[in-house]
Amino acid sequence: MENMNLEPVDMDLTCDFSVSSPPFQQSAVSGGAEQQMMQIHLRVRPFSKEELAANEDQDCVVIEDDQTVTLNAPKGSANMKSSEKGVGFSIHKFSFSKVYGPQTTQSELFRDTVRSQVLDFLEGKNALIFSYGVTNAGKTFTIQGTQKDPGILPRVLEATFEHIGGHQYEGMDLKPFMRNGAQRLDPDQVKQERAARSAILASSREECDHQRASSSSEPLISSDGGSSSLSSSDDPSVFSSNPADAAGDQFALWVAFFEIYNECVYDLLQPSLSRKRSTLRVCDDGAGNAHVKDLRWVNIQNLSEANKLLQTGNKNRSAAATKLNESSSRSHSIFTLKLLTIGEQTVKRISEFSLCDLAGSERCNKTKTFGDRLKEARSINNSLLILGKCISALRNSQTDRTKVGCIPFRESKLTKLFQAFFCGKGRASMIVNINQCASTYDETLHVMKFSAVAKQVVQVIPDKRVEPPAPFLVGRDGKPLLRNGVMDNQALESYLSEDELLDEEDEADMSLLPTNELLNIIENLQTKLLAERRKNLVKEMEIRKEMGDAMLQQFFESEELRLRQIEEVKEMEAEKLEKTFEMFREAVKEHAYQCAMNDLEDDYVPLDEFTAEQEEAEALRRKVSELEDLLSSNRGAAPVPAVEKWCQTEPSPEAADDRCKRLYQEKCVLERACEDKQQLVLSLEKRLIDLSQTLEDVRDSFLVKSDEVEALQREAAQQSKSMEDVLRQSAEKDKEIASLTTQIEKLSQSLPEQPKAKRGLLANIKMAVASPRKGTPSRSLRKTPKTPQK
Numbered sequence: 001m002e003n004m005n006l007e008p009v010d011m012d013l014t015c016d017f018s019v020s021s022p023p024f025q026q027s028a029v030s031g032g033a034e035q036q037m038m039q040i041h042l043r044v045r046p047f048s049k050e051e052l053a054a055n056e057d058q059d060c061v062v063i064e065d066d067q068t069v070t071l072n073a074p075k076g077s078a079n080m081k082s083s084e085k086g087v088g089f090s091i092h093k094f095s096f097s098k099v100y101g102p103q104t105t106q107s108e109l110f111r112d113t114v115r116s117q118v119l120d121f122l123e124g125k126n127a128l129i130f131s132y133g134v135t136n137a138g139k140t141f142t143i144q145g146t147q148k149d150p151g152i153l154p155r156v157l158e159a160t161f162e163h164i165g166g167h168q169y170e171g172m173d174l175k176p177f178m179r180n181g182a183q184r185l186d187p188d189q190v191k192q193e194r195a196a197r198s199a200i201l202a203s204s205r206e207e208c209d210h211q212r213a214s215s216s217s218e219p220l221i222s223s224d225g226g227s228s229s230l231s232s233s234d235d236p237s238v239f240s241s242n243p244a245d246a247a248g249d250q251f252a253l254w255v256a257f258f259e260i261y262n263e264c265v266y267d268l269l270q271p272s273l274s275r276k277r278s279t280l281r282v283c284d285d286g287a288g289n290a291h292v293k294d295l296r297w298v299n300i301q302n303l304s305e306a307n308k309l310l311q312t313g314n315k316n317r318s319a320a321a322t323k324l325n326e327s328s329s330r331s332h333s334i335f336t337l338k339l340l341t342i343g344e345q346t347v348k349r350i351s352e353f354s355l356c357d358l359a360g361s362e363r364c365n366k367t368k369t370f371g372d373r374l375k376e377a378r379s380i381n382n383s384l385l386i387l388g389k390c391i392s393a394l395r396n397s398q399t400d401r402t403k404v405g406c407i408p409f410r411e412s413k414l415t416k417l418f419q420a421f422f423c424g425k426g427r428a429s430m431i432v433n434i435n436q437c438a439s440t441y442d443e444t445l446h447v448m449k450f451s452a453v454a455k456q457v458v459q460v461i462p463d464k465r466v467e468p469p470a471p472f473l474v475g476r477d478g479k480p481l482l483r484n485g486v487m488d489n490q491a492l493e494s495y496l497s498e499d500e501l502l503d504e505e506d507e508a509d510m511s512l513l514p515t516n517e518l519l520n521i522i523e524n525l526q527t528k529l530l531a532e533r534r535k536n537l538v539k540e541m542e543i544r545k546e547m548g549d550a551m552l553q554q555f556f557e558s559e560e561l562r563l564r565q566i567e568e569v570k571e572m573e574a575e576k577l578e579k580t581f582e583m584f585r586e587a588v589k590e591h592a593y594q595c596a597m598n599d600l601e602d603d604y605v606p607l608d609e610f611t612a613e614q615e616e617a618e619a620l621r622r623k624v625s626e627l628e629d630l631l632s633s634n635r636g637a638a639p640v641p642a643v644e645k646w647c648q649t650e651p652s653p654e655a656a657d658d659r660c661k662r663l664y665q666e667k668c669v670l671e672r673a674c675e676d677k678q679q680l681v682l683s684l685e686k687r688l689i690d691l692s693q694t695l696e697d698v699r700d701s702f703l704v705k706s707d708e709v710e711a712l713q714r715e716a717a718q719q720s721k722s723m724e725d726v727l728r729q730s731a732e733k734d735k736e737i738a739s740l741t742t743q744i745e746k747l748s749q750s751l752p753e754q755p756k757a758k759r760g761l762l763a764n765i766k767m768a769v770a771s772p773r774k775g776t777p778s779r780s781l782r783k784t785p786k787t788p789q790k
């Protein structure tokens with residue numbers, strides 16, 4: 001506690017640790033839940049005769065009102081000395097949810113502090129109460145009390161049995177499992193459970209007889225199970241179950257009692273056959289719910305049985321006489337009740353009530369501690385220091401959201417177990433116990449400062465109207481049971497995370513163990529490590545293979561998609577080309593037709609006319625040749641052009657002249673007609689050339705498009721070739737993985753006989769897996785990829 005940095009800002013002459021907000025202030029948050037400051041109650045115990053004789057009464061503790069207390073530093077205390085030096089103050093003021101003076105009875109304390117939490121518990125909510133204070137301040141008295149003056153715990157038990165009434169579930173086949181679950185036991189397990197329970201109760205009976213004979217201590221609850229000393233509920237009907245609400249439900253109450261001593265968890269209800277008790281592990285179910293693994297849960301049916309268990313547990317608890325307390329608790333003890341509400345042969349809900357009696361915070365010099373006591377004191381102070389750090393961090397995270405997630409719950413077993421309550425899975429409240437002795441003033445001041453910080457922690461109280469979710473149910477082997485034919489997911493998750501847990505024995509205080517045990521532990525750990533590594537290696541390979549397969553599959557799918565797209569583009573391009581070509585063909589045809597039509601219009605000559613003209617021309621030609629023949633035969637002269645000759649040789653010059661002229665004109669007409677025909681032929685030839693040119697152009701563009709199509713086809717061919725390469729590579733990898741798996745299996749089978757050789761091979765395999773591309777073995781594909789369509 002000395003190092004705890006919880007000092008609030010001091011003020012003037014008196015230091016005021018009271019918070020400005022009213023102590024019971026509540027505010028609603030979303031979903032009907034409420035926020036509430038953590039309830040911190042202060043109990044000031046009366047002086048004992050010895051203390052009064054030793055002049056311990058120096059008015060160090062002054063109760064101002066039912067919420068405020070002032071501490072006045074006595075002479076000689078460290079606090080007084082530092083205030084005399086001008087460092088700090090000698091008067092400190094603290095406020096609490098409520099202050100209970102030395103005259104407060106156990107019944108009053110129960111009624112004011114715990115009753116509402118008991119009601120929560122009976123309604124299915126979780127609750128935690130822990131007592132905190134220096135050694136000999138009255139923590140155990142507050143939690144357990146005496147037979148004449150029972151404390152909170154017996155009263156909680158009494159209230160619970162009042163609530164259960166005649167609705168006790170006798171089956172004993174439904175038992176708490178982990179933090180929030182229940183286990184269904186088979187008949188054999190129920191038999192074992194009953195036998196173990198009887199053994200514990202019988203051993204406590206012997207102990208009680210022994211105690212009665214020696215009258216050394218008194219049981220907390222009368223052994224007949226009656227509640228003669230209990231008056232926990234002034235109005236017992238408050239706790240009675242309402243038959244209308246219960247709807248035929250039955251209740252089973254299971255309890256566990258354990259302690260955390262030197263950071264090791266011990267079951268206080270486990271009969272220890274040897275001197276060395278076995279330690280238990282604190283496990284997390286993966287959802288922030290820590291629980292003690294293999295803790296003994298005992299089904300109790302009445303107060304008498306509860307008392308016997310308390311006796312047994314207290315007998316096993318680590319206690320020792322210190323200078324300040326004859327029987328000082330050297331450990332944190334936690335008594336937990338679990339109430340199972342059972343209806344229709346299943347567990348409807350489970351609620352938990354934990355009562356924690358913390359070990360006393362103390363300074364080693366005051367308690368004159370050495371050896372084991374010193375070690376205990378260090379361990380106690382350390383776990384209380386972590387509790388203080390958690391509470392401080394919790395308060396800081398609530399005031400400053402950036403600090404969320406830095407709460408060191410995992411640093412001690414105690415805080416791991418408290419975490420769920422501090423994180424909204426139940427309501428926690430603290431009872432601070434102080435004595436008024438001047439000799440322990442400085443420690444008391446530390447305790448008060450701690451509680452001032454704790455008081456500022458805000459808790460989210462779940463909405464009472466909202467029914468908590470049904471607990472998960474597991475079978476004999478702890479594996480989840482089907483609920484309405486469906487696997488219980490919550491149970492499955494918890495079960496799986498349970499498997500993943502680390503062995504927390506590693507965290508226990510090893511220095512307490514002898515060397516040979518340490519060697520055994522090391523050997524065990526080495527074996528575990530090896531097994532873990534092997535498991536990880538196999539897992540890693542499986543994951544690699546899965547990832548490879550998934551990637552390959554993805555690649556095939558994308559490749560297939562790409563090929564499909566290329567095919568579609570090709571088809572579209574070919575279609576477009578075909579259309580363009582068709583268009584050109586149509587255009588050429590149209591053009592040729594138009595030209596032909598134009599020519600036909602220009603050069604149209606009726607056929608009769610043309611035939612007549614042809615005949616006439618033929619007749620004229622015949623006549624011309626006749627005349628030429630005649631002329632040449634008459635004159636015997638060298639032949640001359642026919643017409644001229646004929647004109648010259650005409651007997652009548654006029655007639656011959658006319659005839660010649662006419663013939664000449666006809667000749668000229670014929671020549672013109674020939675010229676026109678020649679022109680027509682030329683123009684047709686020119687049009688033919690133009691058309692050929694157009695056809696040439698169309699052919700060229702067709703060739704270009706064909707080239708493009710060919711290029712696309714080439715590209716597609718290349719891609720399919722590269723895909724084949726990838727397939728080939730994947731096949732090789734697959735074969736490599738298969739051969740490695742075979743090797744691992746062989747190694748796993750032969751590992752126990754040749755551990756050293758296997759370690760070498762495992763390392764080789766790990767290297768091979770770490771650089772899979774260097775492996776030579778060929779592979780085969782698991783899946784045959786689809787051949788892309790071309």
Ligand SMILES: Nc1ncnc2c1ncn2[C@@H]1O[C@H](COP(=O)(O)OP(=O)(O)OP(=O)(O)O)[C@@H](O)[C@H]1O
Pocket residue numbers: 044045046102133134135136137138139140141142325327328329330358359360361433
């Ligand atoms: N309110 C009280 N009224 C009468 N006696 C009390 C009261 N509180 C404590 N005592 C007595 O004071 C003594 C010390 O109390 P207790 O053992 O409960 O202290 P503690 O805080 O649990 O100490 P430790 O941490 O060392 O276990 C006991 O003899 C107890 O009976």
